[in-house]
Amino acid sequence: MSHRKHFFAIMLQGLVMALGIALVSQVAMAQEAVKAPPKDLVLKGDAKCTRCHDESDEPKVLSIGKTKHGTVADGRTPTCTSCHGESGAHLNKTPDGKRPTPDRVFKKTTPAEVQNEACTSCHKGGNRMFWDTSTHKNRGVACASCHDVHNNGHDKVRDKHTQTEVCYTCHKEQRAQMSRPSHHPVPEGKMACSDCHNPHGSAAPKQLKKDSVNETCYECHMEKRGPFVHNHQPVTEDCSICHNPHGTTAQTLLKQRMPLLCQNCHNASSHRTQAMQQLSGRSTSSGAIASMARGCLNCHTNIHGSNSTTSSSTGGRFRQ
């Protein structure tokens, strides 16, 4: 046999074999198609659930595919059963025609602990480092009370413009405060509760984002941190002594009007200075001071702290 003939013989053999394989595999595929399991629709391995829970489900459960949980290429993402449990009993009706609920549902009647186990198995640490000691956890708030898992890629609580709707379902008092004349621009959607709070808990009181009230405020109001040559004690102690961060009827988020605010700590009648006499033309009276639009602040302009080194009776009095 010439080399060439030999070559063709091999080619022919190969061709027959390839055809054979193709044929066999086609038959196999055809056979499989008959009893092919339904395909996954949005999450890897969701077919065992989505053969029933499909586009026609109301509310739309498949919308979860549009969230980060639906990033199938991300090997860490969940499937239906990661959250709802294996749910063997739910997959089939019982002889009496009933269908037991899945192992885990997220109803008001489901204990928060049971609900949260579904999430904390993957979401530990990071921003949720203090979850276990948080007020929310300890008051039985569930992850799913805030997070809408089967959403269209829009989780209300994570959007500045819609977050408060979620918080206000439980926090009516803060809603009332935020609607007062002086407030942080939260109702305007420029800020969110989560700019100051970590709703997953924190090392600070009141689930504040930073380690204290002041550290939280300094994040945006750095100029109030100083350092100042002359400090005003309550300012360095806690901004919320004078301000209500959510909202007030008095100007500038102040808890009380002037001069009442100052008079919680400073006795107006002890203001024994010439200045007061100049002001009223008679002996010191808080009424005279109160009658001035800005009262104490007209003279004590740098109430958060002063850097004046000219003399202690100006800088030390926060007058420059």
Ligand code: HEC
């Ligand atoms: C054979 C069809 C079928 C399969 C498969 C199926 N379900 Fe269901 N499921 C139903 C029906 C029917 C209901 C009741 C719907 C209703 O009442 O509106 C239901 C209800 C539910 C509910 C709501 C239960 C409640 O009480 O609130 C959840 C959650 C659920 N299924 C999850 C799953 C998950 C997860 C899987 C896969 C492990 C799954 N289902 C597989 C048919 C099925």
Ligand code: HEC
């Ligand atoms: C990340 C966890 C998670 C995954 C994954 C998940 N679910 Fe859910 N499911 C929930 C939560 C939480 C609820 C309660 C409603 C909500 O918060 O959106 C819920 C509610 C439901 C409901 C009831 C809807 C209602 O409000 O009556 C059904 C049905 C359901 N899921 C089916 C599925 C199916 C099918 C899959 C897979 C395609 C799936 N779930 C994947 C967490 C999950």
Ligand code: HEC
């Ligand atoms: C099997 C693991 C797993 C489970 C269970 C799980 N998640 Fe997730 N989750 C992920 C992964 C992975 C991401 C994507 C993380 C990323 O992109 O950084 C994610 C992202 C998120 C996000 C951010 C979504 C976004 O758009 O950035 C939220 C909110 C969330 N999960 C809440 C929950 C809640 C609530 C539950 C319980 C009902 C839950 N998860 C259960 C793995 C899981």
Ligand code: HEC
């Ligand atoms: C009181 C409401 C609330 C509860 C309860 C809650 N979250 Fe959140 N979660 C939020 C808010 C608000 C954000 C957005 C925070 C931000 O933008 O700074 C968020 C963001 C997230 C994110 C994405 C960004 C990040 O921080 O990594 C994940 C993941 C998440 N939450 C998981 C969970 C899990 C898991 C639980 C339960 C253990 C839970 N959340 C409980 C309100 C809540």
Ligand code: HEC
């Ligand atoms: C399902 C109800 C619920 C939702 C939704 C909810 N909370 Fe709460 N929250 C509570 C409960 C209960 C407490 C403890 C009692 C109280 O102070 O009212 C609490 C306490 C707090 C506290 C005080 C913590 C402390 O240690 O004293 C802050 C801050 C807070 N929530 C912020 C938020 C923010 C921000 C949101 C929205 C992102 C939110 N909450 C959504 C139920 C909820």
Ligand code: HEC
């Ligand atoms: C500018 C920062 C800031 C913003 C924005 C903010 N908070 Fe607060 N919040 C605080 C501080 C500081 C405290 C603790 C001091 C206080 O109670 O005045 C607090 C306390 C709380 C408390 C506990 C009240 C108590 O009496 O124990 C709740 C509940 C709360 N905030 C909910 C919310 C909610 C809901 C939102 C969004 C609507 C929100 N906060 C927005 C700074 C803020």
Ligand code: HEC
């Ligand atoms: C995430 C940024 C941010 C944080 C954190 C923050 N603020 Fe503000 N603050 C703002 C913005 C924005 C305004 C509005 C400025 C404007 O309207 O020009 C504002 C305004 C104010 C005002 C003036 C309000 C007025 O009517 O003029 C006071 C007082 C104030 N903040 C106090 C605080 C205190 C106290 C804290 C800490 C509990 C705090 N802020 C935390 C962003 C922040």
Ligand code: HEC
């Ligand atoms: C002793 C009471 C008091 C304390 C404590 C206090 N403030 Fe003020 N704050 C005031 C007064 C009074 C005004 C109004 C000043 C004016 O109208 O000129 C004001 C105004 C403000 C303003 C708006 C005007 C400006 O000066 O920018 C901001 C922002 C502010 N304070 C932030 C803070 C922060 C942050 C802290 C904590 C570090 C704090 N305050 C602590 C009394 C106080």
Ligand code: HEC
């Ligand atoms: C929570 C209590 C408290 C409030 C409210 C308060 N202060 Fe003070 N203030 C103090 C303390 C404490 C000192 C330090 C006293 C000392 O060193 O003798 C101080 C010091 C001063 C000083 C300097 C006194 C000196 O002898 O050097 C002036 C001026 C002053 N405060 C003005 C004000 C004004 C104006 C207001 C209202 C905007 C105000 N304070 C609100 C507690 C307060």
Ligand code: HEC
């Ligand atoms: C017309 C300007 C003016 C007004 C208005 C004013 N002060 Fe003063 N204040 C001064 C001067 C000047 C001093 C310094 C006097 C001195 O060194 O003897 C002073 C000193 C003080 C001191 C420290 C000395 C002392 O008397 O204890 C405090 C505290 C104080 N003022 C608080 C207030 C409060 C609170 C108000 C509002 C009720 C107020 N001041 C209104 C000008 C004023």
